[in-house]
Amino acid sequence: MKVAVLLSGTGRTLDNFHSEIGASRLHAEIVAVASSSSRAKGVEKAKQYGYPVFASDEKNQRELSRQINEFILPRHPDVIVLAGFLKLFFMPEGFEGQVLNIHPALIPSFCGKGFYGMKVHRAVVDSGVKVTGCTVHFVSPIYDEGPIFLQECVPVRAGDTPEDVAARVFELECRLYPKALNLLADGRVKLSDNKVWIEE
Structure with missing residues (x-):
């Protein structure tokens, strides 16, 4: 299952996902990480793990969601996971029941x-x-x-x-x-x- 991870802070949940995938306890592949802050520690962690990363400091939540969706959708995630994402996320059309x-x-x-x-x-x-x-x-x-x-x-x-x-x-x-x-x-x-x- 392909997963896109959205975060705003330290990336502790991303750390956990990465560890669980590595231990074969989480049956998922992280295909994208997006952050609502370019200064978030989670951005650097995602880069270190080798995941495709997008970060934006856009204040308008609808525009931020549009930018994030534009980045993650070409990577065809099955599920979008909010992991300490502190903004209201406007999910892409057709993703009802696929955003956690x-x-x-x-x-x-x-x-x-x-x-x-x-x-x-x-x-x-x-x-x-x-x-x-x-x-x-x-x-x-x-x-x-x-x-x-x-x-x-x-x-x-x-x-x-x-x-x-x-x-x-x-x-x-x-x-x-x-x-x-x-x-x-x-x-x-x-x-x-x-x-x-x-x-x-």
């Missing part, structure tokens, strides 16, 4: 515009909830409102800092995102009536 994002909380909690990175984990700790986690979902035109694909939980313990929670959640993300991609590659995912069903 991972959110560092259990949607529909602690999500939507403005909830990203450490802002999510601070809100989790401040709220007093006892569990959090991450959600892999299909992308829609609204932040974090696409059909939920996979979710898993981790505990929030007494005395946890936002950094403690972030580390625990990211460890979970490193397992759950490749799992989601493998399910897609195996053809076991069905999307119907805005719900995701996984065939056993």
Whole structure:
């Protein structure tokens, strides 16, 4: 399965994908990496890994998406994966059900515009909830409102800092995102009536 990866920051999720592919645990080929920042560390990592890379500092989100799509579509990705991509992505026509994002909380909690990175984990700790986690979902035109694909939980313990929670959640993300991609590659995912069903 051919994958295009979109990022905005350090590229930690790209690191994980690259490692999992190298270990034959992720059945995918990264055919393109695109960034919403030319200064993102993930851009340099992608170059070091030998992936085709595009980076733009375009502020208009629709124009940024157009530029990214112009770069990735000739490489024929089967799936577009948002990996710490902090802009609203306007997917290309015909890609409904083929664009994924991972959110560092259990949607529909602690999500939507403005909830990203450490802002999510601070809100989790401040709220007093006892569990959090991450959600892999299909992308829609609204932040974090696409059909939920996979979710898993981790505990929030007494005395946890936002950094403690972030580390625990990211460890979970490193397992759950490749799992989601493998399910897609195996053809076991069905999307119907805005719900995701996984065939056993």
